[in-house]
Amino acid sequence: MTPLRIAIVAGETSGDALGGALIAALVAARSDCQAPVEFLGVAGPAMRAAGCQPLADAHELAVMGLIEPLRHLPRLLRLRSMLIERISAWKPAIFIGIDAPAFNLGLAERFKALGIATVQYVSPQVWAWRPGRVRRIARCCDLVMCLLPFEPAFYRHHAVRAEFVGHPLADQIPLQPDRAAARAALGVDASVPLIALLPGSRLGEMQRLAAVFLATAIELARRRPGLAVLAPMANAEVRAEFVRVLATIPGASRLNLRILDGEARRALTAADAALVTSGTATLEALLCRCPMVVAYRVGVLTALLLRTLKLVRLAYFSLPNLLAGTALVPEFFQQAVTCANLAGALERALDDAAYREYLQREFLQVHQSLRAGGAASAAQAVLRLLRDKGVEQGLDQEGLRH
Numbered sequence: 001m002t003p004l005r006i007a008i009v010a011g012e013t014s015g016d017a018l019g020g021a022l023i024a025a026l027v028a029a030r031s032d033c034q035a036p037v038e039f040l041g042v043a044g045p046a047m048r049a050a051g052c053q054p055l056a057d058a059h060e061l062a063v064m065g066l067i068e069p070l071r072h073l074p075r076l077l078r079l080r081s082m083l084i085e086r087i088s089a090w091k092p093a094i095f096i097g098i099d100a101p102a103f104n105l106g107l108a109e110r111f112k113a114l115g116i117a118t119v120q121y122v123s124p125q126v127w128a129w130r131p132g133r134v135r136r137i138a139r140c141c142d143l144v145m146c147l148l149p150f151e152p153a154f155y156r157h158h159a160v161r162a163e164f165v166g167h168p169l170a171d172q173i174p175l176q177p178d179r180a181a182a183r184a185a186l187g188v189d190a191s192v193p194l195i196a197l198l199p200g201s202r203l204g205e206m207q208r209l210a211a212v213f214l215a216t217a218i219e220l221a222r223r224r225p226g227l228a229v230l231a232p233m234a235n236a237e238v239r240a241e242f243v244r245v246l247a248t249i250p251g252a253s254r255l256n257l258r259i260l261d262g263e264a265r266r267a268l269t270a271a272d273a274a275l276v277t278s279g280t281a282t283l284e285a286l287l288c289r290c291p292m293v294v295a296y297r298v299g300v301l302t303a304l305l306l307r308t309l310k311l312v313r314l315a316y317f318s319l320p321n322l323l324a325g326t327a328l329v330p331e332f333f334q335q336a337v338t339c340a341n342l343a344g345a346l347e348r349a350l351d352d353a354a355y356r357e358y359l360q361r362e363f364l365q366v367h368q369s370l371r372a373g374g375a376a377s378a379a380q381a382v383l384r385l386l387r388d389k390g391v392e393q394g395l396d397q398e399g400l401r402h
Contacts (some may be wrong), residue, residue, distance in 0.1 A: 001035040004391075005092040006382075007116075008041040008052060009083065009107060011061035011100025013201045013234045014280045016044025018121060019058075019098050021168050021375035022382075023050035029379045040090055042083070055086055059235065061100045076103065084110050093391045094382065096121055101133075108140040117389045119382060121145045123162070126154065134158045143385050145378050148323065149369055163381045166372025169280075173265065173287040175367060182269035186230070186260075194228045195220065195346065196271040196290070198264060198281045201234035203241060205277050208297040209337070210245040213275055216342040218251045223347070229257045230271065232264040273349040275342060278331070283319045286363045287370075291349035291356055293342055294318040294331040323366045328359065 006026065010019040023039055027050075030037055039051055044058035056079055084107065087095065094117040097104025101124040108118040120141045126134045137144060137160060144162040146152050155162035183190055197217060199209040221227040233239035239259065246252050260267060264281065268274055268288035276282050278296035285292045296317060316322050318331045330345040332338075348355060373380075 003036040003038045004030070004386075005038050005040070005090060007087045007090065007092040007095045007111075008039055008043070008047065008098060009061075009095075009100070009104055010042055010044065010047060010058045010098040011103065012058055013044065015061075015099040015122070016046045016058040018168060018375070019043065019052065019096075020046025020050040022096070022098075022121065022378050023047060023052055025375040025379035026382065027051065029376070029383060040087065040092070055083060059237070061103055080106060083107060087111065088114060092116060094119065094386055096382065098122060101137075105136060105140045109136075112140060112142070117142050117385055117391070119143045119145060119385065121378060122147055123151045123155075134160065142389070143381065145381055147370075149372075161385075163377075164372060165377040165381055166374045167283065167370040168374035168378075169284055169287055170367055170370035170372075171374040173284075173367075175364065177269045177288050179269055179289075182266045185266060186263070186270055188228060188230075188270055192228050193224055193226060193350070194230065194271045195350075196264075196267045196274040196276075196285075197229060197231045198268075198274060198276045198285075199231075199238075199242065200277040200279070201238060201281070203237055205279075205297075206238045206241045206245075209277055209295060210242050211249060212295070212337055212339060212342065214246060214249045214252055214255070215339045216275060216346065217257070218249070218255055219339055219343045220346055221255055223343075224350075227256065229255060230260060230263075230267040231257060232260040232262060232267045234262070234264070273346055275346060278318050280319075282329075283323075286320045286323075287367050289360055289363050291359050292320070292329050293345040293349060294320075294329055295337045295342060296331075296333050297337055298334070320363075320366065323369070324362055328362055 008019050010016050027037060040053045040055065042056045042058055043052040043054040048054055060079060095108060095111040096119045097108055099122040101120065104120060112118045118141050123144050123146045124133060138158060142161060144155055144160060146162055146164045147167045149164050152162040152164050180190060188194055197213045199213045200206050217229045233242060265284060265288060268285045268290040271290050274285050274290050274292045276285050276292050276294055278294050282292060282294050316331060317333065318329060320328045321331060332341050
């Protein structure tokens with residue numbers, strides 16, 4: 001029987017994780033169908049392990065901001081041309097772009113013109129800034145799969161098909177994380193005061209934040225003898241940059257610091273508090289019930305454009321605060337990202353028992369609101385779209401698993 005061909009392009013580490021889970025869920029959902037399913041695209045290790053044939057690595061799309069992508073434009077244009085040529089020739093039934101909207105929406109527009117069904121998995125933050133992008137999304141995408149529960153309502157106002165599929169992390173992480181087990185697995189004594197540093201999964205983030213994160217940890221350790229620090233690294237490139245910066249920071253050699261390869265979830269579960277770069281890591285910290293301080297810096301030109309053009313429309317930028325609709329956790333941006341600010345906020349997260357109990361209650365509520373099946377729900381949304389588009393290949397009503 002003719003295989004069901006699915007093209008997937010994922011950006012960076014978080015997109016690869018979503019893609020790997022989605023591929024596994026699609027395979028499971030079609031386990032009763034005779035037609036095989038094949039995957040081709042831009043993949044990281046999780047997607048490759050799940051069965052995606054890679055045309056390029058997901059890490060190649062790990063660029064951010066308004067200005068930084070311009071430096072990579074020639075390379076990204078070459079990559080896009082190659083993908084359009086190879087994926088078009090492969091003739092998939094559907095194209096799924098995971099995150100990386102600046103790159104993936106251009107691909108979706110081309111593939112939709114060829115009659116290929118198109119999906120954007122992870123909504124761009126059009127509800128937060130540059131809302132005019134929704135018109136392009138409407139042109140390019142047959143479906144937007146949303147990770148956050150408030151996003152589909154925005155798209156309904158613009159006649160865009162959108163579904164809340166839940167956040168896979170909310171299903172993967174238990175509602176009551178086991179801190180003692182995490183510490184035991186990491187070899188950390190239960191009584192040791194412990195913080196986690198997550199300066200980012202992208203090289204640019206690491207370059208802008210590693211030094212101030214480390215300086216904050218050193219200052220905190222000066223105030224709190226015996227403090228231990230874990231620094232989980234997303235990939236080899238950012239680890240190398242972190243190690244390079246570490247060697248330049250006065251007093252770093254006296255810091256009780258352990259660098260981990262991956263292990264972010266375990267480190268966040270084990271830690272008493274965390275200093276985290278804004279992004280998916282803040283959500284992971286929330287789900288692991290780890291009190292946090294959130295920091296973010298962008299390039300100088302990007303910051304200037306954001307201020308001048310007033311592109312950002314929200315009171316908060318970190319996911320915990322956006323999801324709760326209130327300032328649950330401290331967040332610092334640009335010039336406010338200083339050692340004094342970060343260390344002071346971390347001390348409150350460590351010492352204020354009433355605040356910590358409040359966070360635990362609020363984090364649990366957010367966690368529960370994000371549980372909607374995750375990858376399994378996303379797989380069903382993809383299969384429903386294919387059925388609605390008239391793609392046969394075993395996708396009749398009985399072929400959909402509920």
